[in-house]
Amino acid sequence: MAQRKKLLLFDIDGTLLLTGRAGEHALRLALKERFGVDDDLTGISFAGSTDGAIARQMFAPHKIPPTPENIADLFDGYVRNLALELPRREGRVLPGILELLEVLHGREDCVLGLLTGNIERGAELKLSHYGVWDYFEFGAFADDHVDRNKLGPVAHSRAVEKHGARFGPEDVFVLGDTPRDIDCARAAGFVAVAIATGSCGKEALAAHKPDFLFEDLSDTQGVIRTLLGS
Ligand SMILES: [Mg+2]
Incomplete structure (x- = not known):
């Protein structure tokens, strides 16, 4: 058995x-770089959420459609910035x-x-x-x-x-x-x-x-x- x-x-x-909030910061930078939106992400519920759910929350107030292409674009920017942010932050x-x-x-x-x-x-x-x-x-x-x-x-x-x-x-x-x-x-x-x-x-x-x-x-x-x- x-x-x-x-x-x-x-x-x-x-x-x-x-x-040290590297993830949140990388998302914020990605939104700015890829969609030209500067948002401090106040009010976004991060804890326990999925990145997909967070992306949708980030897009909603700016009327960015949560299409697979837009989400993939945000995540590409996120990953690029996350690699830079992790060593800069105290985690x-x-x-x-x-x-x-x-x-x-x-x-x-x-x-x-x-x-x-x-x-x-x-x-x-x-x-x-x-x-x-x-x-x-x-x-x-x-x-x-x-x-x-x-x-x-x-x-x-x-x-x-x-x-x-x-x-x-x-x-x-x-x-x-x-x-x-x-x-x-x-x-x-x-x-x-x-x-x-x-x-x-x-x-x-x-x-x-x-x-x-x-x-x-x-x-x-x-x-x-x-x-x-x-
Ligand atoms: Mg957790």
Whole structure:
């Protein structure tokens, strides 16, 4: 019988790392460069959103049609600027992440993937800049769907494809820093793990009733015991 494995799906911003708002700034620059619009993006809801949903919010007040061509154009500008912005900004990998990824990556019973509202090119730039891209074999990204709640099954089927293993819903953990990550886990019937290292406080996350809630992931062995049992 195949060994039963756990699938851990990580959000990026506010969960694995903070980029010092390099992403927001790169989007703002892209909007200016590609569409001639200077907008400080106040009022845009970034946390837990997908890049596709953010692009639509950015276009709406300026009557830019959210066509696939316009969105692709914005993202090309975004990726170009993100590569320049990441080293200029003071970001960091969040507490305990490197240690946790290192331990989980070394375990045969764990599979690590991404479940993120970032487009894949943006995710790769951010994670590579902070040296954590190689821990993840695959992911579900904003390229797959504009609605984050549709991304859980995408990540799950990629894991099955790669590993030929079955992952029951109780073996799939969605780790994120916003209520939207909790909703995304719920939408797929997966386990919701909230971490208060992003823009959302612990109380606000608790109100959304995640299955597990951590201040941060710095207690590597404690986190592993809590989530995986041993
Ligand atoms: Mg996040």
